[in-house]
Amino acid sequence: MDLHAWLSLLDAREYTIAREVIMRGVALVFVIAFASTWRQFPALLGERGLLPAPRYLARLEQRGIRGGPTLFRFSRTPYSDRLLRIMCAIGMLLGAACVLGLPQLGPAWTTIPVFLVMWGLYLSIHSVGQVFYGFGWESMLLECGAVVGFLGSDAVAPPLLILLFLRWMLLRLEFGAGMIKMRGDPAWRDLTAMDFHHLTQPMPGPLSRRAHLMPRWWHRLETLGSHVVQLGAIWLILLPQPLASIGASLVILTQLFLMLTGNFAWLNLLTILVAFSAISDPFLRWITGGPWPGWGLPHGPGEGSGASDGGVLASSPLWWHVLVLAVFAGLVALSGKPLKNLFSSHQLMNASFNRWHLVNAYGAFGSMTTRRHEVEIEGTLAEDPDAAGEEEWHPYLFPGKPGPLARRSRQFAPYHLRLDWLMWFLALRPGADPWFVALLTKLLEGDPQIRRLLRADPFDGTAPTGLRVRLFDYRYASRAERRASGDWWVRTDLGVIARQGRGDRRG
Incomplete structure (x- = not known):
C-alpha cells in the first residue's frame, strides 16, 4: 500500500453529515454563550459588577499570579465593558457565519481560524469570569471550540483523527459522569437518586414536576438507565459501525430526556453534538428509511458518502493530513492526566489540567441532595x-x-x-x-x-x-x-x- 492509500485511511468519508451537525451546532452554542455574556457579564463582573473583573485582574497582578490567558491583559485598561461587548459581537458574528455554513465553503483551513478566534475570545472572558464562569460546560465549550475547526471545510473529507478525539471527549463526559456518581453517593448505587433529582436539580423545567411525580419503579429505571448508558453503552462508540452509532444514539436519547426535564445550560446540547462524532451517514440514512448500514471500521476509505453536493470527496492533500496529525498528537499528549483521572479513586469532577482548557475532566451530580x-x-x-x-x-x-x-x-x-x-x-x-x-x-x-x-x-x-x-x-x-x-x-x-x-x- 503506497503513501496515498495509507493517508486515505485518515479520511472519514462517511461522516459528512456528522461534521455539519457538529460544526454548526457548536457555533450556535458559541452564539448563545456570547449573547449570555453580553447581557449578564457587565452586571455580574463588569466595571460596576458584583465581582469586578478589573479588581480581580489587579489582585492577580499584586500577588504575582499568572491566572488564565486573557486578551484583557493586553488592552489599554485591564478591562472595560466596551471591550467586552466588542469581543462578544465578534464572537456572535463568527458563530452566526458558521451556523450559515459560510466558512465551510472555503478551502480546508478556513474553518480553523474562525473557531480558534471564538475559542480565544471566550477563553479571555472565562479567565476573568471567576465563580460565575465556574461551570463544567464552560470548559466543554472551550475544548470543542479549540478542536472542531480542524474538522475542515467541505473541500476535504472529515478527518478521522479529529472524530476519534471527539469520541474520546464523549467518553470522558459520559464515563466520567458515571464513575463520579458511583463513587460519590450511595443513592446512585441503590438506584434511589432519581427519586430526588427532578425536585432538587438547580433549575427545573416545565416537565420536571411531572417527571418527579412518576412512580418509584420509573425512577429506578431512570437511574439504572443512566448507569447502563454512562458505564456500559458508551464504550460502543469505540467499536466498528453500526455499533458506534448505536452507542452514540443511546447517549443522545438520554441527553434529550435531560433537556426535556431540566435546565442545564448548554451541557446536554453540547454532549449531543459531540456524540454525532460516532454517528455515520449510512446510519442516519437508515433512520430516515434507507437500508441497514453494513459492518465496518469507524471510517470509510472505500465508498464515500460524498460531499454535501452529492459528489465523491477527493482524497485530502498531504499538508492537511500533516496538520491534523500534529494537532491530534498534541491532544494525545495532553490526555494522560484526564485518562488517569477517570480511573482514580480521587476522581476530579469538571477539572482542567492546563490553562487552555483542553482535554478536561467532566462529571455532574456526584452527590444527590434530597431537599x-x-x-x-x-x-x-x-x-x-x-x-x-x-x-x-x-x-x-x-x-x-x-x-x-x-x-x-x-x-x-x-x-x-x-x-x-x-x-x-x-x-x-x-x-x-x-x-x-x-x-x-x-x-x-x-x-x-x-x-x-x-x-x-x-x-x-x-x-x-x-x-x-x-x-x-x-x-x-x-x-x-x-x-x-x-x-x-x-x-x-x-x-x-x-x-x-x-x-x-x-x-
Whole structure:
C-alpha cells in the first residue's frame, strides 16, 4: 500500500453529515454563550459588577499570579465593558457565519481560524469570569471550540483523527459522569437518586414536576438507565459501525430526556453534538428509511458518502493530513492526566489540567441532595425596616427560580442564567459569599444593571430601605394539592437568615 492509500485511511468519508451537525451546532452554542455574556457579564463582573473583573485582574497582578490567558491583559485598561461587548459581537458574528455554513465553503483551513478566534475570545472572558464562569460546560465549550475547526471545510473529507478525539471527549463526559456518581453517593448505587433529582436539580423545567411525580419503579429505571448508558453503552462508540452509532444514539436519547426535564445550560446540547462524532451517514440514512448500514471500521476509505453536493470527496492533500496529525498528537499528549483521572479513586469532577482548557475532566451530580432549599431576598420601603409588618416585605423574583407557588417552571436552556444558578448553590450552604453580599448592596442601591437580570423588582427601581433573606423548603405539589389549590409548589418557611439596611452590613 503506497503513501496515498495509507493517508486515505485518515479520511472519514462517511461522516459528512456528522461534521455539519457538529460544526454548526457548536457555533450556535458559541452564539448563545456570547449573547449570555453580553447581557449578564457587565452586571455580574463588569466595571460596576458584583465581582469586578478589573479588581480581580489587579489582585492577580499584586500577588504575582499568572491566572488564565486573557486578551484583557493586553488592552489599554485591564478591562472595560466596551471591550467586552466588542469581543462578544465578534464572537456572535463568527458563530452566526458558521451556523450559515459560510466558512465551510472555503478551502480546508478556513474553518480553523474562525473557531480558534471564538475559542480565544471566550477563553479571555472565562479567565476573568471567576465563580460565575465556574461551570463544567464552560470548559466543554472551550475544548470543542479549540478542536472542531480542524474538522475542515467541505473541500476535504472529515478527518478521522479529529472524530476519534471527539469520541474520546464523549467518553470522558459520559464515563466520567458515571464513575463520579458511583463513587460519590450511595443513592446512585441503590438506584434511589432519581427519586430526588427532578425536585432538587438547580433549575427545573416545565416537565420536571411531572417527571418527579412518576412512580418509584420509573425512577429506578431512570437511574439504572443512566448507569447502563454512562458505564456500559458508551464504550460502543469505540467499536466498528453500526455499533458506534448505536452507542452514540443511546447517549443522545438520554441527553434529550435531560433537556426535556431540566435546565442545564448548554451541557446536554453540547454532549449531543459531540456524540454525532460516532454517528455515520449510512446510519442516519437508515433512520430516515434507507437500508441497514453494513459492518465496518469507524471510517470509510472505500465508498464515500460524498460531499454535501452529492459528489465523491477527493482524497485530502498531504499538508492537511500533516496538520491534523500534529494537532491530534498534541491532544494525545495532553490526555494522560484526564485518562488517569477517570480511573482514580480521587476522581476530579469538571477539572482542567492546563490553562487552555483542553482535554478536561467532566462529571455532574456526584452527590444527590434530597431537599430543595431556596433563598429568597425580600425588600421593604418602610421607614423603619425593623418595625415593618409582614405585608410590607416583598420578594425579588429570579427568572429561573421557583418563586411564587403557582408559577410553573420555565424552559431556559441552552441559555445560561448565571445568577440564578449561583442562588441554587447558595441555598446548599447559606453564608456571606462575596458575590451575595455585593448583590444585597446593589439591590439596596436600586442598581439598574442587576434589576435587568431579575424577573421582577417589587419596587420598580426604587431603592428599598431594608432587605431580609429568608430560607424556604420547596417541594412539588402533589396531584391532589394542585387540583385543590392550583399551585405548582408547596413550601415551608425555615426563617429569616439575614437582614440588611442602608448603610448596614449585618448578615
